[in-house]
Amino acid sequence: MSPQETPSSSAPGKRVLIVDDDTMMVEILAQLLEGAGHAVSTANDGQAALLAAQDIRPDVVLLDIDLPGMDGYELARRLRADPRGGAMTIAALTGHGRRGDKHLAFQAGIDRRFCKPVGSQELIAFINQPAGATAAAVPPAASISATPPAPPA
Structure with missing residues (x-):
């Protein structure tokens, strides 16, 4: 599938790529984010998303896990x-x-994980953050040691 793109020249916001196979979800998110001033492109699967990302160089990618x-x-x-x-x-x-x-x-390089349904204001606030404000990192509590623990004595 080819990505659908709206012109970004008039949008002062960020370039956002939405990746989801649920067309209704894509439409709702696209309308919400375009209304907030962002240029939105969409893809319905991973391959289309990779192609779109090469073309539009998104600032933000919103993706579903089950693609x-x-x-x-x-x-x-x-x-x-x-x-x-x-x-x-x-x-x-x-x-x-x-x-x-x-x-x-976090291991896959995802900066933030939202469980559906996500509030529109929360999502827009996340997207509006300055670049680099959400660097991907494994939270300390969830980190895994590279060396296994010593066996009990």
Whole structure:
């Protein structure tokens, strides 16, 4: 599928790429973010998102975790692997709330994870943050040691 893009020349906000296979969710988010002054592009799967990201160089990527073909974790890893991927902010909008999902998201390079439904003001405030304000990092409480613990004596 080819990404759909709205012109960014008139929008003073950020370039936002929405990646979700739920077309209704995409439409709602696109309207919300365009209304907030952002230039919005959309993709319905991981491959289309990778192509769109190369073309538009988004400031922010909002992605679903459950995507057809390539899940959101893999998409985030591939976006981060691109030389320009470190500059973008990646957020997951997901229904996943299982234990460990937050850690998986941070390991994949996702800066923020929102559980659906997310409040529109919260999402817009996140997108409006200055670049680099949400650097991807594993929270200290969820970090995993590279060396296994010593066996009990």
